[in-house]
Amino acid sequence: MLVEDDRAVGVRLSDGREFRADIVVSACDGRTTMLELLKGRYLNKTYERLYTRTIDEPGMLYPGYVSVFLGLGRPFPQGEPCTTYLLDEEEAASFAGMGHPSMNVQFRSAHYPELSPRDTSVVFVTYFSDTGVWRELTDGPEQHSRVHKGEEVHTLAVRRGPAYYAAKRQVQRAVTEFLDRRFPGLAESVVARDTGTPLTQVRYTGNHNGTIAGWLPFMDGAETLEKEVNRNGPVAPGLKDFYLSGTWSTIGGLIRAAAAGRHVTQFICRDDGVEFTADIDRTQPPPTQIVIPVGLPPAPDSTVPQPKEHE
Structure with a gap:
């Protein structure tokens, strides 16, 4: 400053x-x-x-959260668009750093079909998480600045160590298995995964302890x-x-x-010393949602590709 x-x-x-x-x-x-x-x-x-x-x-602060995105190679219309599941102690133990024994599940493409190609689904799963648990698992920096394509950037991926990535994979498995028990066949239709932790929030936002x-x-x-x-x-x-x-x-x-x-x-x-006023320019057309096509048409069920994992 x-x-x-x-x-x-x-x-x-x-x-x-x-x-x-x-x-x-x-x-x-x-x-x-x-x-x-x-x-x-x-x-x-x-x-x-x-x-x-x-x-x-x-x-004193909102916690950070763990987020898991699942890309499904088929639609799941029977899924509620948004549900919070209360977990018992045994179920919660499978989710690293879970602060409250609950998990929010959103079938995002039910509300925003432009998020994925036709006849596919995007599932977004989150739970509040203790940042300290993830810090104990990492042996790398939380943020690292470096020049990328001629510009200094501060949000590129950093190496955090095997224990950290193992915990992320465990969370991915636990989420997938939890949902597969409620929506049989979901696990075999997963074609892409992406998982974030409170340290991901730190890397992208710089917010103290990854608070949301x-x-x-x-x-x-x-x-x-x-x-x-x-x-x-x-x-x-x-x-x-x-x-x-x-x-x-x-x-x-x-x-x-x-x-x-x-x-x-x-x-x-x-x-x-200026009066504050607010108005809407009604001479302009109202804002519209821009739909940007994503991806390629999904492969047939028999050739659904193996999941791609983003760390």
Whole structure:
């Protein structure tokens, strides 16, 4: 973050390029923003406590999750589009790091048929997971920056070690077997798999401990943050022309995180002495969903290819 005379004036990328701006809005990990990008210079007592102590207390953040995508070489119309299964202790033991004995299963292509070719299905399975369990299994870095095709990138795959990959494969097997018991024939129709862990979320988003939505509502951290934002706005105390947006500037994630951008705009208007107004340009056609064809037509059942595994 570029700061001059307690005023945010732009950002410097890891490759050295600088982008100057009248206003800087941070929509990335809150702890990284306050302690690393701003080097801890703009912490009041509330933010100092939130990002140096509260954030690491048990139960203050949403956990990360494990996600398993299965591509099926046939349709499964009998599957409920979205179901949460409650697991017993024995079933839950098969899923590494499972924090709550439950698993959400979505037949995504039932709602979004454009996700896969005709007569195929996409299944999306998730469960909340303890990041620490996956950290104990890895012997590689959580993120690694390197130049790829002439550009420095920070989200390319990293090597994590055999124990980590073995645990991912075990989760894939457990998910497939669990679903096959409920939808006989599902296992033999799997043609592609992809599995993510809380460390995958760390690699792609940089979110602290791979949390999926930041502060957990109704806990001390979330209540403290909400009071701070209500009192002073989504800002870093003492830093002009700088605002906080996204998951870490609100609580609950999802729609509130998206609405945080509008919230920031209201504060920018206030600070610039401009009235905030919102309207819809009805002269333009309404937004439409763009359908992009995917893949090749599925092979006949007798020649369904072996599953492809993405680590």
